[in-house]
Amino acid sequence: MPLDSSLVGTTSELVPADVDVAWTMAYAAGLGDAMPCYLDTTRERGIVAHPMFSVAIEWRAMIQIIQVLSEAGFPRAEMLRRVHATDDVIVHRPIRPPERLFTRATLAGIERRRAGAYQLTRFDTVDEKGAPVCTTWYGNLYRGVEVSGQDRPPPDAPATLAPSSGAAPTHASFAIPISPLAAHIYGACARLGNPVNIHTDIATAKKAGLPGTILHGTATLAMAASRVIAAEAAGDPARVARIHARFGAMVLMPSEVEVRISGRQRNPEGKTIFFEVLSTDGGRAIRDGFVVLRG
Amino acid sequence: MPLESSLVGTKIGPATTEVDARWAMAYAAALEDYLPCYLDTRRADGIVTHPVFPVCIEWPAAIALHDRMRESKLAQSEAARGVHATYDVTLHRAIRPPERLTTTLTLAAVERLKPGAYELMRFDTVDAQGRPVCTTWYGTIYRGVEVAGPDRPAADAPALVTAPKAGDTARAEIPLAISTGAAHVYTECARIWNPVHTDSAVAAAAGLPAIILHGTATMAMAVSKVVAAEASYNPERVRRIHGRFAAMVLMPSMVTVRINSRASANGGDAVSFDVLNADGSRAIRDGMVLLGE
Numbered sequence: 382m383p384l385d386s387s388l389v390g391t392t393s394e395l396v397p398a399d400v401d402v403a404w405t406m407a408y409a410a411g412l413g414d415a416m417p418c419y420l421d422t423t424r425e426r427g428i429v430a431h432p433m434f435s436v437a438i439e440w441r442a443m444i445q446i447i448q449v450l451s452e453a454g455f456p457r458a459e460m461l462r463r464v465h466a467t468d469d470v471i472v473h474r475p476i477r478p479p480e481r482l483f484t485r486a487t488l489a490g491i492e493r494r495r496a497g498a499y500q501l502t503r504f505d506t507v508d509e510k511g512a513p514v515c516t517t518w519y520g521n522l523y524r525g526v527e528v529s530g531q532d533r534p535p536p537d538a539p540a541t542l543a544p545s546s547g548a549a550p551t552h553a554s555f556a557i558p559i560s561p562l563a564a565h566i567y568g569a570c571a572r573l574g575n576p577v578n579i580h581t582d583i584a585t586a587k588k589a590g591l592p593g594t595i596l597h598g599t600a601t602l603a604m605a606a607s608r609v610i611a612a613e614a615a616g617d618p619a620r621v622a623r624i625h626a627r628f629g630a631m632v633l634m635p636s637e638v639e640v641r642i643s644g645r646q647r648n649p650e651g652k653t654i655f656f657e658v659l660s661t662d663g664g665r666a667i668r669d670g671f672v673v674l675r676g
Numbered sequence: 677m678p679l680e681s682s683l684v685g686t687k688i689g690p691a692t693t694e695v696d697a698r699w700a701m702a703y704a705a706a707l708e709d710y711l712p713c714y715l716d717t718r719r720a721d722g723i724v725t726h727p728v729f730p731v732c733i734e735w736p737a738a739i740a741l742h743d744r745m746r747e748s749k750l751a752q753s754e755a756a757r758g759v760h761a762t763y764d765v766t767l768h769r770a771i772r773p774p775e776r777l778t779t780t781l782t783l784a785a786v787e788r789l790k791p792g793a794y795e796l797m798r799f800d801t802v803d804a805q806g807r808p809v810c811t812t813w814y815g816t817i818y819r820g821v822e823v824a825g826p827d828r829p830a831a832d833a834p835a836l837v838t839a840p841k842a843g844d845t846a847r848a849e850i851p852l853a854i855s856t857g858a859a860h861v862y863t864e865c866a867r868i869w870n871p872v873h874t875d876s877a878v879a880a881a882a883g884l885p886a887i888i889l890h891g892t893a894t895m896a897m898a899v900s901k902v903v904a905a906e907a908s909y910n911p912e913r914v915r916r917i918h919g920r921f922a923a924m925v926l927m928p929s930m931v932t933v934r935i936n937s938r939a940s941a942n943g944g945d946a947v948s949f950d951v952l953n954a955d956g957s958r959a960i961r962d963g964m965v966l967l968g969e
Contacts, residue, residue: 406874407864410857420860422877565705565715568698569865581701584717 382456384498384523386491386530393445393486398438402478404572405430408437411570412600414607416616430476432610432621433603435515436468437571439504442486443519444574446502449488459526461589465598466499467520469539469625473513475618482506482514489518492532498523501535541625542671544644544655553642555608559596561635567600596632601666605640605658609672612642613654622651623673630664637661651675677749679793679818681786681825688740688781693733699867700725700773703732706858706865707893709900711909725771727903727914728896730810734799735868737781738814741797754821756872756882760891761794762815764834764918768808770911776804784813787827793818796830836918837946837964848935850901854889856928862893889925894959898951901933902965906947915944916966923957930954944968 402422409419409431418429447460476482483506490501504517518538560566564580567573579586579595586594606624614620632638644655651674658667697717704714704726713724746755771777778801785796799812813833855861859873868890871878879887899917907913925931932952938945945967951960 403860403863403869403871403874407860410860411864413855413857415856420857420876422875423880560708561710562705562708562715565702566861566865569702569706570861572864581698582717583715587718 382454382459383527383529384450384455384459384491384500385453386528386533388449388453389488389491389533391446391449391488393442395483395485396442396445398441398482398484400430400438400476400478400480400482402428404437405434405476405478407570408434411567412603412607414604416611416618418616418618427477429618430478431603431607432472432475432618432624433470433599433606434476435470435472435504435506435517436599437573438482438506439484439486439517439519440573442484442504443502446486446488459523462497462524462526463521464524465520465628466522467501467518467627468599468602469518469541469623471516471539471623472621473515476514481509483508489538490533490535491528492534493528494522496522496524498526498528501538503535541669542653542673543669544646552645553612555612555640557604557608557638557640559632559634559636559638563600563634564594564596567597573597591631593633596634598626598628598667601628601632601638601658602626602670604638605656605667605670606672608640609642609654609656613645613652613672614674620651620674620676621672622675623671626667626670628666629668630660630662630666632660632666638666648673677751677754678822678824679745679750679754679786679795681823681828683745684783684786684828686741686744686783688737688744690778690780691737692776692778693736695725695733695771695773695775695777697723697773699732700729700771702865703729706862707896707900711903711911713909713911722772724912725773726896727767727899727911727917728765728892729771730765730767730799730801730812731892732866732868733777733779733801734781734812734814735866737779737799738797741781741783749824750818750821754818757792757819757821758795758816759819760814760921761817762796762813762918762920763892763895764813764836764916766811766834766916767914768810771809777801777809778803784833785828785830786823786825787829788823789817791817791819793821793823796833798830798833836962837916837941837966843937846934846936847938848905850905850933850935852897852901852931852933854925854927854929854931858893858927859887859889862890866890866892868892884924886926889927891921891960894921894925894931894951895919895963898933898949898960898963899965902935902947902949905935906938906945906965907967913967913969914965915968916942917964919960919963921959922961923953923955923959925953925959931959942966
């Protein structure tokens, strides 16, 4: 059964989330990132959430979009062929718990790709005053699934960035050990709601044809962002304006991945750090990665 | 205001909890215990929970009891002086998710001890058929808090298994690294939210030098080491666990699980252990794991 592009434009309700210090601290701890700005509640200005924390609050709005697809007749078997393909987080301002935030998901695009049907969901998160906090463009690829109706790409998705000088040598690299239990810990600490999945349940992963459970793409991206913030932003996550990635090779557990910073580019607002993440066998777990820093 | 001993006999529940594989696996993951029996959902007989997992399902009832106590005379500032002092769980059988379990809490005792008021909670957990799954005795000391009314010790608390006498040398000394984020991770994976373990401002207000690891986390990590070293990696052999909590475990730090002795007792093998914190002080004393066949 194909993915119906007439569903583009569907929105979720405005989903509230009470973001408390316990949740944001746990998210950072789940990444093994113990910077005081994430954990030390005695700081005068309080703590901030990790810049990738937005995925934790977007989850419940995502469930509503999945529900819409399901009610439109998109079968569960094809749903299971979904892989997280792209992630692009625009950070308007840091999240400083406790905060009540509101997220709306919009099915922003459906189009044909060589590997299957590509679905782009946009999440808009605002605070109690309605001021924007973050905007995420989250791409799923349904492998081997057709699209019914014409391609409907989003007209307003932000352009990706690339280094102006083309391929660049590696500026720095960092090894990250991935524990056998990283996905269980990430799922619990982010409070992601899916009970049984390819990340934590070996039976489900094998059923999906995977060699084992695989780490969440957002976990790999968040761990990489932590390294970029430490190395390139003087440990200040409040400077992060945007985080972008395309997901490729799987990250199995246990393993070790390598974050390679491949370029730095000044721009009027600050600088852009380009990176990629290599899995143990050298496959690119993240390609076209970049973090835009303010200042 | 004092802790009222007339509250002894207060019951909370029965309350039903759905134990799913995700919760059970996350709990083991927080302890960095990756035995297949906790994680491999393809096993013919499924997975089991870690032997200290009952604390997760008991926690909401404990919160409800303490809310009720605050409605009586115990002030918030006194409640904040409560520290986990003793733990004693009897496992009637292993928990195999998914399971629907029902827990009833009984305030079993309130009495005066030298450091303050001692409260003993009893948790009885049964399965969907009403058969016993686990019974826990969980002791808290409220430092410097008085007791109102006569001491009311528990009449039916089980006697501790007499630990076999330790020799001069331990059977094993196992180092254990406690990460900076260990308490945050344990909190979420266990679903036990107590800010004194994760929020440095709350810990400072309680007079602690920093956030401290949950006693049950230290206990569970130690039990993992005992299961590996003394039970051929089979947690289903664990019949009972008890211990007394003492020195704090700060983060990050190294602790040492010291397995002192093993001898026949109470129809099984009693393995005595303690846990030393980074200063060499005992974080857990009188630790015991009773193993069956």
